[in-house]
Amino acid sequence: MNVNDAKQIYIGDVGPGVKKRDPILIADSVTRTFGGNTAVNVEHVEIPRNMITALIGPNGAGKTTFFNLLTGFDKPNSGNWTYDGQKLAGVPAFKVARRGMVRTFQLTKSLALLSVMENMRLGATKQKGENIFRAMLPFLWRDQEKANTAKAMELLGRFKLDTKKDDYAASLSGGQRKLLEMARALMSDPDLVMLDEPMAGVNPALTQSLLGHILGLKDQGMTVLFVEHDMHMVQTIADWVIVMAEGKIVAEGYPSVVMQDQAVIDAYLGAHHDVDLGTLTGQLAVAEDIDPHLVEELREEVSADPELAEELAEEQNRTEQ
Ligand SMILES: Nc1ncnc2c1ncn2[C@@H]1O[C@H](COP(=O)(O)OP(=O)(O)OP(=O)(O)O)[C@@H](O)[C@H]1O
Numbered sequence: 001m002n003v004n005d006a007k008q009i010y011i012g013d014v015g016p017g018v019k020k021r022d023p024i025l026i027a028d029s030v031t032r033t034f035g036g037n038t039a040v041n042v043e044h045v046e047i048p049r050n051m052i053t054a055l056i057g058p059n060g061a062g063k064t065t066f067f068n069l070l071t072g073f074d075k076p077n078s079g080n081w082t083y084d085g086q087k088l089a090g091v092p093a094f095k096v097a098r099r100g101m102v103r104t105f106q107l108t109k110s111l112a113l114l115s116v117m118e119n120m121r122l123g124a125t126k127q128k129g130e131n132i133f134r135a136m137l138p139f140l141w142r143d144q145e146k147a148n149t150a151k152a153m154e155l156l157g158r159f160k161l162d163t164k165k166d167d168y169a170a171s172l173s174g175g176q177r178k179l180l181e182m183a184r185a186l187m188s189d190p191d192l193v194m195l196d197e198p199m200a201g202v203n204p205a206l207t208q209s210l211l212g213h214i215l216g217l218k219d220q221g222m223t224v225l226f227v228e229h230d231m232h233m234v235q236t237i238a239d240w241v242i243v244m245a246e247g248k249i250v251a252e253g254y255p256s257v258v259m260q261d262q263a264v265i266d267a268y269l270g271a272h273h274d275v276d277l278g279t280l281t282g283q284l285a286v287a288e289d290i291d292p293h294l295v296e297e298l299r300e301e302v303s304a305d306p307e308l309a310e311e312l313a314e315e316q317n318r319t320e321q
Contacts, residue, residue, distance in 0.1 A: 009048045009240055009254075016249040017044035024049040024192055024223050025070070025101075030079030031247075032065055039065040040076070041247040047192075052214065052224040054234040054255070057244035058268055063227045066244070067194055071103045072096040083192070098125045103194035104181040112170035116161055119169050119180060120152035123187030148187070155183045159213065175206030182213060193217055195226035199233050211237055232293045235259065243267055280312045281319065 010018045023046035032040040040062040047053055055063050068074035070081060072093035080089045083101050091099070111119055156162040159179040164172065169180060178198055185193055195214070202210055214237055217224050228234055234241060234255055241258040243251040245267035251258055258264055280302065287295045302308040 009051060010252075014253050014257075016252055018046070018252055020046040020048040022049045023047060025081060025083050025225075027070065027081035028079060030066070030069060030081065031077045032062075032069055032074065033077055038247050040069060042066060042079070042244075042249055045242065045249050045252075047223065047225055048240055049223050050218060050221060051239040052218055052226070052237055053240045053242060054238035055225060055227045055242050055244060056229070056231075056234060056264075057250075061244040061267070062247040063244055064196060067103055067196055067227060071101065071194060073103075094125070097188050097190070100189070100191040101194070102185045102188050102190040102192070104178075104185045104196060104198070112168065114169055115166050116156065116169055116172070116180060117149070117152060117165040119184055120156065120165075120187055121148055123184035124148045124151070125188040151187065152183075155186055159183045160209075173203070173206075174201030175203055175210065178202055178210060179206070179213070182210075186217075190222065192223045192225065195224065197227055197229065199228060199230045207233075230293070231259065279315055280308065281315045 008021060010020055012019060025047040027042055027045050029044075030040055030042045031038065055066070057063055065074065069076045069079070070088070072088075072091050072095070076089065080087065082088060083096075083099060086099065088096060088099070088101070096102075111122075114122075153162060153165070156165055159182065161172075161176060161179060161183065164176070169177065172180060178201070182193075182195065182198070185195075198210060198214065199207065211233065214224055214226070226238075238255045241251075241253060241255050242249055243258065243261075243264050250267055251261050251263045253261065284295060284298055287298055302312050
């Protein structure tokens with residue numbers, strides 16, 4: 001049970017769209033279609049302030065699209081949402097970040113060719129009130145640049161990337177890239193940090209450090225919303241879990257409770273309704289979606305048992321033929 005389980009996060013009956021005691025973000029009737037495909041169809045959802053909320057769901061559930069909409073990287077067909085009481089729908093991404101809501105974005109090819117420090121500078125938002133007159137007065141923006149560099153160095157130190165500041169971001173390991181993405185997001189002093197699969201591609205050596213950093217954001221008063229497939233991570237650090245399937249919110253609750261929910265189990269297994277769970281291959285495919293650690297455990301079990309190993313090899317032979 002999480003420490004925050006002791007606090008009541010919601011008001012009324014728990015379920016999809018439940019009201020929160022202190023929401024930082026409230027979204028209503030948000031839809032996004034691609035051709036005939038409805039990627040997002042969220043009736044109502046509230047994100048609790050100063051909590052860590054996990055957004056989970058099978059592949060293609062609409063999680064990333066919903067993130068993109070909320071942060072102004074994509075436009076909805078319909079819908080409204082407020083952040084800290086201010087209307088945010090239709091506000092472009094760079095302005096969303098200035099208001100205190102920021103998402104990590106993956107290290108793209110072009111960003112990989114910049115140095116670690118250059119990546120950090122990209123994360124700094126322009127100061128409020130900056131205008132053409134300020135731009136014409138170098139002594140003003142030089143101070144700003146100095147302040148940004150100092151802040152970047154402080155953050156890089158915290159994330160143990162300071163010795164890499166002049167290296168190409170491309171030279172970082174998967175885990176270090178995730179740390180850089182998070183450090184870059186913090187350059188704009190956000191109140192709400194949205195992380196898209198923070199654990200993807202991170203080796204076990206850096207897992208603990210990443211988890212610690214995410215918990216640290218909450219300790220510093222921030223709200224965290226993250227998309228993740230790694231159920232171990234969700235159970236470990238989330239205060240609240242929201243489940244999406246086929247564009248809709250299908251379940252919400254405390255992690256300990258929501259993971260037992262039939263709708264959640266169905267949402268994951270739904271993606272594999274054509275999988276034969278009587279086969280080892282089928283079980284591995286489902287486990288992959290639920291928890292990558294589970295797959296590792298299953299694989300270890302199989303390789304330790306010659307009979308199972310032979311069974312899996314036979315199944316794989318059959319599918320290859
Ligand atoms: N730019 C796009 N053009 C067309 N279809 C898209 C686009 N972006 C997303 N989709 C579709 O919208 C649906 C939701 O995709 P989305 O990536 O948001 O799901 P997700 O829950 O983030 O999945 P994953 O866990 O695999 O990242 C999918 O059917 C996807 O194919």
